[in-house]
Amino acid sequence: MPRYILLVGPPGAGKGTQAKRLCQALGLLHVSSGDLFREHLKNQTELGKLAQSHIDRGELVPDDVTIAMVRERLQQEDAAAGAILDGFPRTLAQAKALDGLLEELGGGVDAVVNIQVSMTALVRRLTGRWMCRQAGHIYHQEFNPPRKPGVCDIDGSELYRRSDDTEQTVAKRFQVYLEQTAPLIKHYRSKGVVIDVNGEQKIGAVTAAVLDVLPGDVSP
Ligand code: ADP
Ligand code: AMP
Numbered sequence: 001m002p003r004y005i006l007l008v009g010p011p012g013a014g015k016g017t018q019a020k021r022l023c024q025a026l027g028l029l030h031v032s033s034g035d036l037f038r039e040h041l042k043n044q045t046e047l048g049k050l051a052q053s054h055i056d057r058g059e060l061v062p063d064d065v066t067i068a069m070v071r072e073r074l075q076q077e078d079a080a081a082g083a084i085l086d087g088f089p090r091t092l093a094q095a096k097a098l099d100g101l102l103e104e105l106g107g108g109v110d111a112v113v114n115i116q117v118s119m120t121a122l123v124r125r126l127t128g129r130w131m132c133r134q135a136g137h138i139y140h141q142e143f144n145p146p147r148k149p150g151v152c153d154i155d156g157s158e159l160y161r162r163s164d165d166t167e168q169t170v171a172k173r174f175q176v177y178l179e180q181t182a183p184l185i186k187h188y189r190s191k192g193v194v195i196d197v198n199g200e201q202k203i204g205a206v207t208a209a210v211l212d213v214l215p216g217d218v219s220p
Contacts, residue, residue, distance in 0.1 A: 002107040003028060003082035005214070006089070008185060009115035011173045012125040013199050014206060016138050018115065019086040021207045029079045033088040035136045036069055037061060042133075055164050058172030060090055060180060067097045074101060082107060090181045095188075112188040113210055115199035119174070126170050130159040144203060 005028070007015040016032060023030040037055060040048030047065060054061045070088050073079065089095040102108050117125075128141040130150075134157035139146050146153050164173065188194050195213050199206055 002080065002102075002105055003110050004102055004107050005082075005084045005110055006112045006188075007084060007086045007115065008112055008181070008188075009117065009199060010122055010177045010181075011170065012122040012129070013115040013117045014125075014203070015086045015115060016136070017144070017203055018113075018206055018210060019084045020138070021203075022210060023084050025207070025211060026084070028081060029083040030086065031070065031073050031079070031083045031088070032086040032136070033066060033070055033090075034086075036073060038136065040069075056169065058164060058169040058176060060176060063091055063093045063097075066090075067094055070094075070098075071101055074105060082110075089184060092184060092187060095184055109188070109191070109193055111214055112185070112194045113214075114185055114194050114196045115206070116196060117199040121200055122174070123170065126165050127167070129162065129165055131162055132159055133157045 003026075005022070005026075007019055007022075009015055016034070019030045019032065022028070037048065037051040041052050041055075042048070047069065050065065051061045060066075066088070070085075074083060085098075089098050099109070125140060125143070128143070130139040130141060130146070131137070132139075132152035132155060134152065134155045137152050137154050138144070139152075139159060146159060150159050151157075152159060164170075185194060195210070197206060197209050197213070201209065
């Protein structure tokens with residue numbers, strides 16, 4: 001039966017960072033809606049152009065296109081064992097669509113990892129974040145610096161600052177998170193699948209804490 005783990009938390013909580021580490025530990029596919037949009041943007045597809053206007057304003061991309069994009073990704077062969085979803089769902093409509101989709105795929109939401117980080121720390125994380133062009137590997141100038149400034153340790157590609165990590169867009173993204181995404185945690189809490197994790201520890205300690213509390217049947 002495929003396994004699905006969701007990572008939720010405000011922008012900068014460490015969802016992408018933890019998703020990559022957890023996928024390695026658990027042998028699951030990493031599905032990040034933000035990365036999928038950025039890939040479309042890089043390839044200048046119609047979806048990429050549509051998404052860009054929303055992303056640059058710090059708003060959510062409309063539910064219908066987001067759901068269709070994630071649906072297509074989860075139906076691919078490399079997702080047969082399940083996935084760690086990072087940044088999806090972000091609205092109640094997306095959560096309901098995901099429930100239906102996972103049922104079709106023969107699974108369900110095994111765990112929702114809620115990464116908790118204070119507002120002050122989030123701002124420092126986002127304003128110091130660097131990302132690689134090739135594959136979206138994530139760095140921080142202070143907390144997780146690359147060995148060589150401006151170059152990805154893993155694939156050697158150039159590091160760049162995300163255009164939506166500016167102070168103004170970050171403020172809007174926090175507002176959108178509180179209004180549209182935070183209520184999802186309540187939705188999943190009522191299903192008994194939420195695991196709260198202190199995201200204000202070192203990166204490795206957060207990963208260890210998550211692996212420690214995940215339901216036994218999803219550990220390696
Ligand atoms: P999200 O996907 O939730 O937006 P990221 O994984 O991109 O967050 O992390 C945001 C920034 O914070 C990145 O620069 C990352 O290197 C850094 N970061 C992630 N986890 C931690 C942590 N536990 N401590 C310090 N910095 C972190
Ligand atoms: P992220 O990489 O998760 O920080 O996402 C970057 C941006 O992509 C967000 O601010 C949104 O504009 C868009 N985005 C990512 N995931 C979603 C989603 N599930 N629903 C709507 N928009 C999204």
